[in-house]
Amino acid sequence: MESMQWVPVADRGSLPLREGKRVIYQNYEIALFNLGNEYLAIDNHCPHKQGPLADGIVSGKSVFCPLHNWKIDLKTGCALSGGEGQVKVYPVKVIQEKICVDFKNSKLCTPSTAPSAIPSAKETE
Amino acid sequence: MKPKHLIVVGNGMAGMACVDQILQQKPNFRITVFSEEPYYNYNRILLSSVLAGEKSIEDIYINTEEWYKKNNITVHLGTKIIDIDALNKTVETDKGNAFSYDLLLLATGSNPFIPPIEGVRKKGVYVFRNMADTHGILEHCKSAKKAVVIGGGLLGLEAARGLLNQGQQVTVVHIMDRLMDVQLDTVGGQFLKREIEKLGIEVLLNKNTNRIMGEDSVEGVLFKDGSIVPADIVVIACGIRPNVELAKKADLKINRGIVVNDFLETSDPSIFAIGECVEHREKVYGLVAPLYEQGKVLAATITGNKGSIYEGSTLATKLKVMGIELFSAGDFKDGEPEKEVISYQDHAFGVYKKVVVHQERVIGTILIGDSSDANRFLEMIRKQDRVGDKRHRLLFDVPPAVPGSPTDVMSRPDTDTICGCIGVSKGQIVTAIRENALKTVSEVKACTKASSGCGTCACLVGDILKAVVGAEFQEEKKEVLCACVPFAKTKLRTMIQTQKLKTVQDILDIYGNSTGCSFCKPALSFLVDEVWMGEHKEDRSARYINDRVHANIQKDGTFSVIPRMKGGVTTPNELRKIADAAEKYNVKMVKVTGSQRIDLLGVKKEDLPKMWADLGMNSGHAYAKAVRMVKSCVGTDFCRYGTQNSIETGIKLETLLEGLYTPGKVKMGVVGCPRNCAEATVKDIGLVGIEGGWQVVIGGGAGKIVRAADILITVKTTEEALEAALLFFQYYRENGEYLERTYDFVVRVGLETIRRETVLASDEIKKGLLDRLAKAKSKAVDPWKTESEKNIHPLQFSELVLPKEAEALIGSL
Structure with a gap:
């Protein structure tokens, strides 16, 4: 595994609660979510029709795509309803009051290993 | 074998509920019913709705002529039984005819109590007990303006409501220091008084009526303290007394009512009694629920299936006067050191909740303004379970189990009462579902009558049905808003109102699964907004993206902008601004919509506020449920x-x-x-x-x-x-x-x-x-104007675009 490369994205507390924000960096376009006690990041494009997941409604630790209501797990990136598919998840960590994302070390989990495949994206603070 | 002749004296709710139960046992009986009133069996409770003009007389019949015919019941309407010869087993009618019986059922009900007041025979003075009284009052109201109701109990308030609806200016006078003194404590009485007064009814307490004034017709009411209230009509509703006149002729044992044992037998082995005329274990009941419980036991006794016994009823009163919900049950009096009182008072909303706990058990309750917990408390009182760790949320409902998870209703014993009004047990419901292959709550309701009373048990009935039939369960149309927050919309609306819930997250945390979903979050946002009309805390995270940014999201993630163009009428100036904005923000298409407006398609989220400012037009709300x-x-x-x-x-x-x-x-x-x-x-x-x-x-x-x-x-x-x-x-x-x-x-x-x-x-x-x-x-604002000037959140319309060379903090920080 490559070493972690934390890129500061936003100030802690600057994101609206239980909402997502689109983050664009180099060739990456991700959706960063503020769940109150943690931040989670996934690819911004829904596996269905590339809908902007950052604009979805958050439900617990998942998000509903605003285009056709697929439900995506923010921890694993797997579709929970709507159809089958998954998006990459990105490690997030708060460092010195900055929300930082490691764009290089994203994971794409297979649905069968979904629940336990992503230990690194869990704790942020 | 020659059928036994059962004579029923009284054609009211108690008598016919019992006959209904008797018929279910299919006995070899010939049944004759005598009715003093010239009407078929009707729902006496609903007379107040007739008086209030909400129901017609036809609406309140329980059994029609066909029912009597179909069941071979001979009925003598307008015929009073005036004597019983218990020795020869005959009864005598006021028309001079005699009928012999094998079994006699007395369901003579009660008479209104008329206190010793001078002048009660004057024209315009009524009691409020039966159909004839109701007719009389309604007729008299046509020429009257000012009504006085003597008696501030259940019946008096119902009468007052009816009179108010009939256009009367109404005063309720009560001899005690609080309204409904039998069912309420002092605080509850004050709450109710305030709510009643809000309706425009005057309430006078501690008033002892001395005399009805006037020549032939009533002109006013004089009290012992010397004060006078003018009146064109007076309704006396000072309570009821068991009608025991006839029972006396049969030499039955009588105290306050006809004394019956746990089988509803009187002191004469061929004579039985039921309803308001009886006294059981020294208690006399004036409510409907005990009638059904008694009816079942008596039906078994009288048909020779004697076995189950009547153990008395927990007294519970549920009343709704023009939107004021009121419930009381059990022993709710405080003041004794070993009783603990847990209470909640919200004067602004007129909500009062009180639960009395004695030795860890709920023994009584009063609910005003919100009686949604009535069944829960009633069941606790009946079952005498220990409160235990439920105590800290005793006053406020625990969220019900989310569909799909094990529901606790199935773990209850079969004998548990589910429907308290009609008296239907869990076991009966389960059997009915299995035997008749029922699939919806309304089918269960039609088959078992469960939840056909006040209806508060409908959720429990639904849980049982789900547990029994599993996947075959069919939802009623929109029973609950969403599985995340499993309450009907109307109920949620009331909860939001009475409990001052002002954010979507609060509702989800308290009554739901705390996460919500893409359906219920916007739905709750609408409800909170509709109830509080701008006095709530707007939570944009619970809104669909369209409502967060006031534009319609398109398939590529850009937005469409449609300015308001009232009536489809626009001006050259507006068109110029629209054209300028379309060019400035590089819109992908300008389209005339089917709604006589112009759509600017393909606008970036971050450009929206600037574009609105340039347009200077109001939002067309083309993105919203609006x-x-x-x-x-x-x-x-x-x-x-x-x-x-x-x-x-x-x-x-x-x-x-x-x-x-x-x-x-x-x-x-x-x-x-x-x-x-x-x-x-x-x-x-x-x-x-x-x-x-x-x-x-x-x-x-x-x-x-x-x-x-x-x-x-x-x-x-x-x-x-x-x-x-x-x-x-x-x-x-x-x-x-x-x-x-x-x-x-x-x-x-x-x-x-x-x-x-x-x-x-x-x-x-x-x-x-x-x-x-x-x-x-008056609270509605144009979102394009307000939110282009000041965002709800600094990042409402922004994306986070990082410079390509953003510094990476390498390594193990």
């Missing part, structure tokens, strides 16, 4: 066929409703003649101009469903037409299910109901609708 537009034809201003000014009226209607949110989108149309050029008859609300007036039409649609609108009302003036449209609009706002379009709403609720509750409703109800609409309208 008032969309009023489409209009050119009308009398230009058209050679026009009969009405459709443009002016359309703009007026759109101005009146602009900025209001609704359960589903509301599209409207106004046309100047029946040629219908702006398609008003396929709109949610339409005004169709006709010669000399307007047709106001509702529930039309030309989307997923094509439906011609129904005519709500035809009126003469534009003002009347607009008012009718507004009444329906607010009615839909308050009663529509979330995402339910008017074409479904009108079908579900029914045109007649909608008419009755809007355009044909009383002035008071109409004013209520219009006032609430006006209040909401």
Whole structure:
């Protein structure tokens, strides 16, 4: 595994609660979510029709795509309803009051290993 | 074998409920019923609804002539039994006929108690007990203006409500220091008094009536303290006394009522008694629930299946007076050191909840303003379970189990009562579901009568049904809002109101699964907004993206912008601004919509506020469940066929409703003649101009469903037409299910109901609708104006675009 490369994205507390924000960096376009006690990041494009997941409604630790209501797990990136598919998840960590994302070390989990495949994206603070 | 002859004296609720139970045992009986009143069996409780004008007499019959015929019951209407010869087993009627019996059932009910007041025989003085009294009062109201009700108990307040509805100025006088002193404590009495007074009823306490004044007819009431209240009509409702006259002739044992044992047998082995006329374990009941419980036991006893016993009933009163819910049960008196009182008082909302705990068990309760917990407390009182760790949320409902998870109702014993009104056990419901292959709650209701009383147990019945039939369970139409927050919309609306819930997250945390979903979050946002009309805390995370940024998201993640263009009328200046904005922000397409407006497609989220500012036009709400537009034809201003000014009226209607949110989108149309050029008859609300007036039409649609609108009302003036449209609009706002379009709403609720509750409703109800609409309208702001000036959140319209060379903090920090 490559070493972690934390890129500061936003100030802690600057994101609206239980909402997502689109983050664009180099060739990456991700959706960063503020769940109150943690931040989670996934690819911004829904596996269905590339809908902007950052604009979805958050439900617990998942998000509903605003285009056709697929439900995506923010921890694993797997579709929970709507159809089958998954998006990459990105490690997030708060460092010195900055929300930082490691764009290089994203994971794409297979649905069968979904629940336990992503230990690194869990704790942020 | 010759059938036994059962004579029933009394054709009221108790007697016939028992006969109904007896018939279910299919005994070899010949049944004869004597009714002093010249009517078939009716629901005496609902006489107050007849007095209030809510129900007609036909509505309250329980059993019709056919029922008696079908069951071979001989019934003598208008025939009073005046004597019993218990030795020879015969009864004698007031017409001089004698009938012999093998078994005699006394269901003689009770008589109104008339206190020793001078002048009670005067014209205009009534008791309120039966159909004849109700007729008399209704007739007298036609020439009266000022009514006095003597007695501030259950019946007195019901009478007062009825009289108020009959246009009387009503005063309730009560001898005690609080209303409903049998069912309420001092605090509860004060709450109720305040609520009753809000309705416009005057309440006088500690008033001992001395004399009814007047010559032949009543003119006023004089009290012992010397004060006088003028009156054209007086209704005495000072309680009831068991009717035991006839029982005395049979030498039965009598105290306050006819004494019966646990089998409902009297002191004569051939004579039985039931209902308000009996005294069981030194208690006399004046409520309906015990009648059903007694009826079951007596039916078993009288048909020779003696076994089950009646152990008395927990006294519970549930009352609803013009929206004031009230419930009391058990021993709710405080003041004794070993009793603990847990209570909650909200004066602004008129909510009072009190639970009395004794040795870790709930023994009594009073609920005013919100009786949604009535069944829960009643069950706790009946079962005498320890409160234990439930205590810290005793006063407020624990969220029910989410469908799919194990429900606790199935772990209850089969003998547990589910429906307290009718007395249906869990076991009976399960058996009925299995034997009759029932699949919906209404089928269970039709088959077992469970939840046909007050209806509060419908949720429990649903849980049982789900557990028994599993996947075959069929949802009733929109029983609960969402699995995340499993309450009906109407119930949620009340909870939001009474408990002052002002954020979506609070509702989800307290009553739901705390996460919510893409359906219920926007639905709750709408409800909170509709109830609080701007006094709530807006939580944008619970809104759909369209409502967060006031534009319609497109398939590529860009947005469309449609400015408001009232009535489809615009100006060269507006068109110029639209053209400039379209070029400045590189919109991908400019499109004329089907709603007579202009759509600018392909706008980036971050450009939205700037574009709105440049346009200087109001939001067209084309992205929201809200008032969309009023489409209009050119009308009398230009058209050679026009009969009405459709443009002016359309703009007026759109101005009146602009900025209001609704359960589903509301599209409207106004046309100047029946040629219908702006398609008003396929709109949610339409005004169709006709010669000399307007047709106001509702529930039309030309989307997923094509439906011609129904005519709500035809009126003469534009003002009347607009008012009718507004009444329906607010009615839909308050009663529509979330995402339910008017074409479904009108079908579900029914045109007649909608008419009755809007355009044909009383002035008071109409004013209520219009006032609430006006209040909401006064709080409505144009989101494009307010949020282009000041964002809800600094990042509301932003994306986070990082420089390519953003510094990476390498390594193990």
